[in-house]
């Protein structure tokens with residue numbers, strides 16, 4: 205087995221776009237060596253002296269973003285993210301990765317796709333949407349279901365608009381938990397978007413990413429709709445300190461989610477304790 | 481090589497330490513106040529070959545309580561540059577009990593199954609270990625015999641039986657043989673000494689009464705039947721979440737990562753330090769959600785990891801029966817008692 209170092213690489217920020225007051229979108233130079241991630245993988249990003257944390261890839265190199273770059277959406281929530289979200293284009297982030305299990309996409313071909321993104325969950329799922337749209341003819345119907353707490357918290361609006369304009373390729377459904385006047389879209393939890401969605405149970409794969417509360421409800425609905433357990437894919441968040449299967453923070457029943465996940469099928473994990 | 485048992489007169493221990501010190505940083509159990517601690521030893525120091533285990537396990541030498549992953553400093557271009565620390569002098573550990581030898585094998589199994597750590601496997605490879613047989617349980621909470629670690633002699637290069645008077649040393653590796661030769665201790669044990677050894681080994685089990693009444697291999701299945709939180713709540717209720725059980729355990733491996741910046745912020749170190757599944761916040765993610773919020777879930781997790789997940793994944797039970805966790809737990813939560821309960825359940 206290769207020995208691994210935890211030394212990160214200095215990667216320049218190429219562009220910064222705030223999506224709202226706390227969610228900031230970064231385009232970043234990718235690490236030079238071996239950076240060929242799959243959707244669902246993540247990077248460890250740090251600022252020396254402050255700390256390091258895992259972040260999902262909101263776009264993979266060459267898939268809707270330039271070769272040699274990747275994208276992240278970072279929410280200001282604590283010490284490290286407070287500082288990162290103040291950085292500007294030209295500043296440097298320290299990156300190592302990609303980490304996480306590489307899930308083969310061949311197995312999803314021919315399938316209909318339902319992507320359920322709650323809040324920040326759209327960040328990783330964006331690279332799934334782009335992967336699917338990049339090979340559009342290999343998939344059946346694609347539905348993207350996006351839930352946010354309020355219209356202000358809807359992320360990646362530009363993408364949502366572009367995707368919504370590609371009705372034939374992807375059906376975009378939005379909902380918010382609550383809204384003030386001026387929102388003429390749907391109000392309700394994300395599971396309500398599943399009502400009336402016509403699916404062919406055997407031929408549909410669903411990907412879920414969102415806050416912890418979302419999983420149980422969505423899973424119950426999707427299973428009730430007849431989707432197979434092995435076709436339900438979850439990206440699971442855990443505390444992750446190394447990304448290498450060593451530090452143990454990400455353990456679920458002896459499984460290390462940083463390397464055996466974070467993308468897992470419900471069938472693989474449903475017998476484990478405290479999963480969702 | 482199995483039958484290479486030599487005599488080491490007690491006063492020759494100093495020559496052994498001296499010889500090892502040429503190639504290793506030599507550590508062994510030394511009495512400090514009322515306790516015994518792994519201490520750097522020099523010839524002339526009283527190595528406590530009768531020590532009743534240490535609070536901190538030998539893993540501290542393979543995965544230190546806190547260690548530098550790398551240093552960083554800001555270069556002229558404003559970017560940070562990184563530098564990993566140079567390799568340190570390998571360790572020679574003298575007087576490692578069967579439970580802790582077993583734990584070294586568990587550490588090895590963990591690192592071989594997982595991604596290869598940059599530092600720990602190399603330390604396991606380069607270190608020199610001298611095992612030491614136990615004649616009585618170290619602690620009231622020890623149940624090493626039940627866990628099969630009392631008789632564990634691997635991965636030691638030399639393995640010592642203190643039969644009173646002379647020490648009998650079994651050579652288990654070529655390196656061990658080389659060291660014994662350098663020390664001039666290649667006189668075979670006498671027939672009388674071998675008889676005395678065999679006799680002590682035959683009566684030893686009497687000093688270690690069976691505590692579990694079932695084989696450790698059965699633990700995984702017994703625990704499977706003990707999933708329910710209710711079973712854990714009564715015991716977990718006493719837990720203070722101090723994490724001491726994790727810290728003293730010779731087979732725990734979890735660590736946290738953090739940065740220590742100098743005042744100027746221009747340089748510092750990224751370090752890793754021991755943490756564990758009983759430490760509050762261990763399973764908490766951004767946003768505050770905790771996947772194992774209750775003490776019952778946390779306690780269940782620790783016991784399941786040792787008794788079920790580790791054997792399933794690494795092929796070795798994660799508990800050696802050393803008794804440290806129960807001994808140092810401020811509220812006396814005993815993994816031995818828990819194992820006994822779940823093993824007894826129909």
Ligand SMILES: Cc1cc2nc3c(=O)[nH]c(=O)nc-3n(C[C@H](O)[C@H](O)[C@H](O)COP(=O)(O)OP(=O)(O)OC[C@H]3O[C@@H](n4cnc5c(N)ncnc54)[C@H](O)[C@@H]3O)c2cc1C
Pocket residue numbers: 246255256257258259260261276277278279280281282283284285286324327328440441442443444445466761764765766767768769
């Ligand atoms: C696989 C994965 C993908 C992620 N993707 C994104 C993303 O795309 N965008 C985004 O904004 N956030 C993402 N996160 C969450 C992100 O890692 C946390 O927001 C970040 O750790 C907070 O760090 P902080 O120093 O700002 O907060 P802190 O001040 O450290 O703490 C805030 C909270 O975060 C928890 N926390 C600390 N360290 C970690 C850690 N290493 N992993 C998980 N939780 C931790 C703490 O327990 C605390 O509750 C992801 C997390 C994981 C595990």
Ligand code: SF4
Pocket residue numbers: 718719720721722723724725726758805808809810811812813
């Ligand atoms: S040592 Fe005892 S009180 Fe402390 S965390 Fe472990 S079980 Fe709980």
Ligand code: SF4
Pocket residue numbers: 725728729730731786798799800801802803804805806815
């Ligand atoms: S769980 Fe307790 S008894 Fe078992 S090896 Fe760890 S410290 Fe020793």
Ligand code: FES
Pocket residue numbers: 443444445446447448449450451452453454455460461462463
């Ligand atoms: S993040 Fe360290 S083991 Fe998974």
